Amino acid sequence: MDESTFNALYADTAKPLWNYVARVSGRNDIADDVLQEAFFRFLRSSRTGLSKVEARLYLFRIATNLLNDIWRRGEDIGGCESKEAVMESRFDIALDAGWVLQQLKPRARELLWLAYVEGMSHSEIAKATGLNRMSVRILLLRARRQARAYLEPKGETDGRLP
Amino acid sequence: MEDYLDQNFSEGLRRLAREGSSDEVPKAAEVWSRSQFRLRYHSHKRRHRHASTVSMAMAASYLLLFLLWNLGPESLKIGIFLSIAVGVISAFLLTWMIRRTVRG
Numbered sequence: 099m100d101e102s103t104f105n106a107l108y109a110d111t112a113k114p115l116w117n118y119v120a121r122v123s124g125r126n127d128i129a130d131d132v133l134q135e136a137f138f139r140f141l142r143s144s145r146t147g148l149s150k151v152e153a154r155l156y157l158f159r160i161a162t163n164l165l166n167d168i169w170r171r172g173e174d175i176g177g178c179e180s181k182e183a184v185m186e187s188r189f190d191i192a193l194d195a196g197w198v199l200q201q202l203k204p205r206a207r208e209l210l211w212l213a214y215v216e217g218m219s220h221s222e223i224a225k226a227t228g229l230n231r232m233s234v235r236i237l238l239l240r241a242r243r244q245a246r247a248y249l250e251p252k253g254e255t256d257g258r259l260p
Numbered sequence: 261m262e263d264y265l266d267q268n269f270s271e272g273l274r275r276l277a278r279e280g281s282s283d284e285v286p287k288a289a290e291v292w293s294r295s296q297f298r299l300r301y302h303s304h305k306r307r308h309r310h311a312s313t314v315s316m317a318m319a320a321s322y323l324l325l326f327l328l329w330n331l332g333p334e335s336l337k338i339g340i341f342l343s344i345a346v347g348v349i350s351a352f353l354l355t356w357m358i359r360r361t362v363r364g
Contacts, residue, residue, distance in 0.1 A: 108288040112288065134294060134295075138291075138298055138299075195271075195273045211273065215270075249265045249268065249269055
């Protein structure tokens with residue numbers, strides 16, 4: 099792959115990929131490292147001739163695997179800022195969604211981001227995460243339910259959190 | 261109610277994604293040059309590993325031929341020439357490898 103082809107692919111995929119890692123991990127420094135490593139592994143692989151759509155899915159797959167490796171190593175990533183602290187100063191829907199995302203398990207965060215922000219179908223999410231389609235459907239359903247429980251006004255969930 | 265919460269949540273996430281500035285993302289040129297440097301380093305390491313395997317194989321062949329020459333019948337006297345040739349090549353390769361390692 100030459101530099102101009104790389105630049106075109108980077109322009110299309112780097113920001114969504116960086117956003118995905120930054121929001122799912124809750125840390126920008128991890129997003130920088132994972133982005134660099136994902137593109138390096140992509141260039142090292144023999145798949146540089148993939149179409150743009152396939153290359154994008156492949157890059158998300160690499161980034162997801164790298165994130166899962168970080169969690170498997172037990173590195174403490176993802177914020178646990180209390181909702182009260184967040185809500186004190188800001189009543190913003192985006193920040194609220196960001197807070198809810200951080201309360202969920204890593205796998206749920208990945209799936210919700212890919213589905214809602216990247217607009218991926220179940221089969222695309224399956225390719226990007228290495229799960230099978232049926233698991234994606236079930237896990238996504240569960241993740242949605244968990245996120246909803248955090249968003250429901252107090253009292254409607256009897257004070258229970260997922 | 262459920263749909264409303266889902267919609268609100270997905271809209272919130274999309275807004276969160278839009279809010280991120282492009283300046284936060286590393287520049288393409290940086291990622292490209294770092295990757296190229298690492299790719300070159302990896303291919304160098306691969307070649308290096310390959311050279312060491314070849315040298316080991318040559319040294320093993322030399323030992324085998326030497327044993328054949330010493331223990332085998334008269335007809336294997338030709339082994340002496342082969343063992344000297346293999347010995348010279350493996351010595352050359354080992355010297356070259358050591359020189360590269362010391363320089364690197």
